[in-house]
Amino acid sequence: MVAVVVLALVAGASLAIGARGMSIETVWQSLTQFNPDDGNHAVVRARIPRTVLGLVVGAALGLAGAAMQGVSRNPLADPGIMGVNAGAALAVVAGIHLFGISGASGFIWFAFAGAAAAAAVVYLIASMGRDGATPVKLALAGAALSAGLYSLMNVILVSSQDTLDRFRFWQVGGIAGNDWSVLVAGLPFLLIGATIVLVSGRILNSLALGDDMARGLGHNVPLARGVTALGIVLLCGSATAMAGPIGFIGLVVPHAVRFFTGPDYRWILPFSMVLAPALLLVSDLAGRVVLLPGEVPAGIMTAIVGAPVFVWLVRRGKGTSL
Amino acid sequence: MAQLSAGSLTLQYEQRRVVEGLSTQIPEGNVTMIVGANACGKSTLLRGLSRLLKPSAGVVTLDGKDIHSRPARELARTLGLLPQHPVAPDGITVRELVGRGRYPHQGFFRSWRTGDKSEHDLAVQRALETTSTLELAERNVDELSGGQRQRVWIAMALAQETEVLLLDEPTTYLDLAHQVEVLDLLTDLNRSRGTTVAIVLHDLNLAARYADHVIAMKAGAIVAEGPAEVVVTEDLVREVFGLESRVVPDPLSGTPLVLPIGRHHTAAPPSDIELEFVP
Structure with missing residues (x-):
């Protein structure tokens, strides 16, 4: 309940704050009694797609991060670490370079395919050998594949100035400057992914006890993992296509949520879904005001917020089990 | 059956x-x-x-x-199972962990019902009592000693009934x-x-x-x-472990007690062994 209120406040602030500040009344009026001739109302209205996009992308990343940590039993799991972002990014760059795609509705299919392919490859590599896909092997495979994919991507970017220009705007991760078409293109996938992940709370609770225990409790572990992974790929692929790779949200928010929910994924998932967009919108807001009248993309701001938390998690050391 | x-x-x-x-x-x-x-x-x-x-x-x-x-x-x-290396999630309480053993008995919506004393709460309570972990119920599993933790895992297996x-x-x-x-x-x-x-x-x-x-x-x-x-038996210990031994009745339970021999202890100690310590 508190979390929803926090999110509503942040969303309101996201409409009010920017290069041109608005009063709360102006925001409220523009939502309830829109006057097309009022310039202030128009500015607020123009910020709505951006705010809604922030809500949707943030929710997707929060859910995906929490589910990833659960399914891989890896506290450092994040769409970035597991190679899913890299796959999506490379696919988009390849799409720009080879097929000249532009605009998010073109990006989404490439991002989605790339994310799915990367996730599948990471899972296959990690599944080799007798123990199957252990958390450590998943993280190693993800990191190795990420490095490989990013260097391939750089090969393309270095060889083509035109691709680089078009890519740069998208790559840094920002929720600015997009309109409804992006949202409409990605939303169906995102909703399916969110549904899959939200109902997987009890599966993740059992997986947290170890694969053997989960099987002993009557789960089909490979199937459970595969279905949840599908949900994660849908979430990450569509979120990345909408806003570029935004890191750290999926890592930081679930850990913050654990402080007050404890280790029960039936609570961690919905709380992450509500609080991650709040963090993303706050990052986006901060990015709007730190360099007025210019802007810092949200992807950079989340990294500034998230990196210290990441370092703290690693230094704490005991976070090797979830 | x-x-x-x-x-x-x-x-x-x-x-x-x-x-x-x-x-x-x-x-x-x-x-x-x-x-x-x-x-x-x-x-x-x-x-x-x-x-x-x-x-x-x-x-x-x-x-x-x-x-x-x-x-x-x-x-x-x-059919319940306690594997060799179960994992306790960070920050989980004993009661929560034992409760996860109820999974096979719970439907999706039942799992959300809390508050009232359902049969699941009672099963968890029984498991905690049987394993003498009731007084640990609200503690974090990370804080427990190895023996306490093993009792908690057994409690979880018991809750599975x-x-x-x-x-x-x-x-x-x-x-x-x-x-x-x-x-x-x-x-x-x-x-x-x-x-x-x-x-x-x-x-x-x-x-x-x-x-x-x-x-x-x-x-x-x-x-x-x-x-x-x-x-x-002595023959079985030799066959299975490749070890010479004496098997005697356990003085407490009467069950077989295996005394391994090894290279440094003779199979039949001399009855006058104490004499060797006389100066």
Whole structure:
């Protein structure tokens, strides 16, 4: 309940704050009694797609991060670490370079395919050998594949100035400057992914006890993992296509949520879904005001917020089990 | 009724065959101890019996039905398992962990109902009481000692309320007092609820003392099975462990007690041994 209120406040602030500040009344009026001739109302209205996009992308990343940590039993799991972002990014760059795609509705299919392919490859590599896909092997495979994919991507970017220009705007991760078409293109996938992940709370609770225990409790572990992974790929692929790779949200928010929910994924998932967009919108807001009248993309701001938390998690050391 | 049996069971990891053509029964309502040297396949057999490992040939049946053809959740209501290395999530309380053992009995919406004393809360409460972990219920599992933690895992297996419970070396890393405590607890469970218990155990003497039925394994096959008095003999210890020993009746329980000989202690100490200390 508190979390929803926090999110509503942040969303309101996201409409009010920017290069041109608005009063709360102006925001409220523009939502309830829109006057097309009022310039202030128009500015607020123009910020709505951006705010809604922030809500949707943030929710997707929060859910995906929490589910990833659960399914891989890896506290450092994040769409970035597991190679899913890299796959999506490379696919988009390849799409720009080879097929000249532009605009998010073109990006989404490439991002989605790339994310799915990367996730599948990471899972296959990690599944080799007798123990199957252990958390450590998943993280190693993800990191190795990420490095490989990013260097391939750089090969393309270095060889083509035109691709680089078009890519740069998208790559840094920002929720600015997009309109409804992006949202409409990605939303169906995102909703399916969110549904899959939200109902997987009890599966993740059992997986947290170890694969053997989960099987002993009557789960089909490979199937459970595969279905949840599908949900994660849908979430990450569509979120990345909408806003570029935004890191750290999926890592930081679930850990913050654990402080007050404890280790029960039936609570961690919905709380992450509500609080991650709040963090993303706050990052986006901060990015709007730190360099007025210019802007810092949200992807950079989340990294500034998230990196210290990441370092703290690693230094704490005991976070090797979830 | 819950009769667990293996028929012509072959178990392998990738190409490495660990158990071959093994047939046995886990006697219903008894405590069965599976013993043998390292890498003899005893843990693998338990993994096969508990459907963690799919047989490459042969079959494991529960009440005559192949365990791999039964719905996993339904099976989990009858056949419980405590694996060797379960993982306790960071920051989980004892009560929460034990509650997760209820999964096979809960529907999706039931799992959300909290507050009222449901049958699930009662099952968790019973499991905590039986294992004397009630006073630990609100503590974090990370804070507990090894012995307490093992009791909590057993409590979780109890909350699953299965007729058969399989445990893979539940006393590893515990000191002697805690080993005895865990085995006493499992015996209580067997006596009071009639649960069929099968345990892979390293310690031959404790196995002999607590077992109604002993299965001794070597190189993936069963060498002997039956009551401890029949199975645990000097010949068997030589065959299974390659160790010379004396087997004498345990002065407390009358069960076989294995005294290993080794290279530095003679098999028959001279009766006048004390004379050697006279100056």
